[in-house]
């Protein structure tokens with residue numbers, strides 16, 4: 001668990017590092033990549049060992065008997081999140097963007113509205129629109145420097161919607177939603193007769209002192225409309241395995257989802273299953289605990305350095321390694337502050353508007369990298385905005 005090790009990912013078909021120059025114009029030679037949400041750390045050793053075992057055996061046939069895999073998911077949800085699930089509630093998709101798309105496909109019809117609290121993870125809107133459904137944007141409200149959901153303001157917007165997708169914890173913005181907020185959302189979904197899809201992919205990446213609450217534990221009457229999304233990929237940095245879990249407690253919803261899975265011929269990839277089975281273990285748990293201590297240090301360093309620049313404000317993260325930085329106080333146009341980050345500081349960060357309304361003055365920085373790199377990024381940002389000091 002040497003999170004300080006600087007691993008050069010360039011030339012490995014890493015989207016984060018090898019697409020930085022083509023997409024952002026930030027030079028591969030000395031740029032710092034802080035966009036795509038994966039980490040510059042190796043996963044726990046047990047995950048690498050599981051893949052190595054497959055390689056040593058050398059035959060990559062179809063996977064059979066998911067008993068151990070489902071048991072590992074059940075153990076993790078119970079021991080880490082206090083959530084008891086049944087093995088047959090679990091469907092394995094090709095990641096959670098695929099899982100979200102499958103939910104949109106299974107539970108809504110073309111033209112239906114899907115509610116998003118924006119700004120939010122950009123792929124939600126992408127798959128909703130690509131499927132011919134409507135994105136209904138409910139703006140998050142900034143209160144005391146953090147996002148809150150304003151259900152009363154969104155009641156008028158939810159007319160004609162069939163689904164709401166929650167990002168919990170929230171990307172970007174890093175909120176760990178409180179029980180009262182989640183209950184508010186449950187009531188909102190019931191009031192408007194919506195299917196509630198709760199994407200909890202960031203649920204293990206919660207900082208000390210914060211407590212993630214599983215949506216299924218908030219309100220027992222929600223189950224007839226609830227779909228839960230979880231994965232090992234974000235927690236253990238194995239996103240390339242493209243594996244995610246759609247967990248559905250309600251039998252009728254499960255039958256509908258199973259029908260669409262069958263119609264599209266979706267079945268799991270053996271690498272994803274082996275990695276997940278191994279990661280959801282005491283060794284994986286120990287690794288996550290150490291990871292969060294390290295990321296906590298990165299978050300403090302990044303926030304202190306960025307907040308020292310007049311006009312910049314990094315939203316306090318309760319979870320995730322994705323720092324959401326507000327540049328509104330600089331009075332600059334988006335083109336100007338983005339150029340200072342990309343051309344001046346030579347850092348690639350996600351552009352705020354990608355996340356929907358409310359993201360106009362923001363950039364999102366991925367701080368899941370070695371401490372030394374975070375320090376270098378902070379120094380470069382301070383230099384690039386030095387005239388504001």
Ligand SMILES: Cc1ncc(COP(=O)(O)O)c(C=O)c1O
Pocket residue numbers: 037094095096097098121167171199201202231233239242243244
């Ligand atoms: C909220 C959320 N859901 C899903 C994903 C991606 O999921 P996957 O890689 O399993 O498709 C991300 C990636 O950042 C995310 O932030």
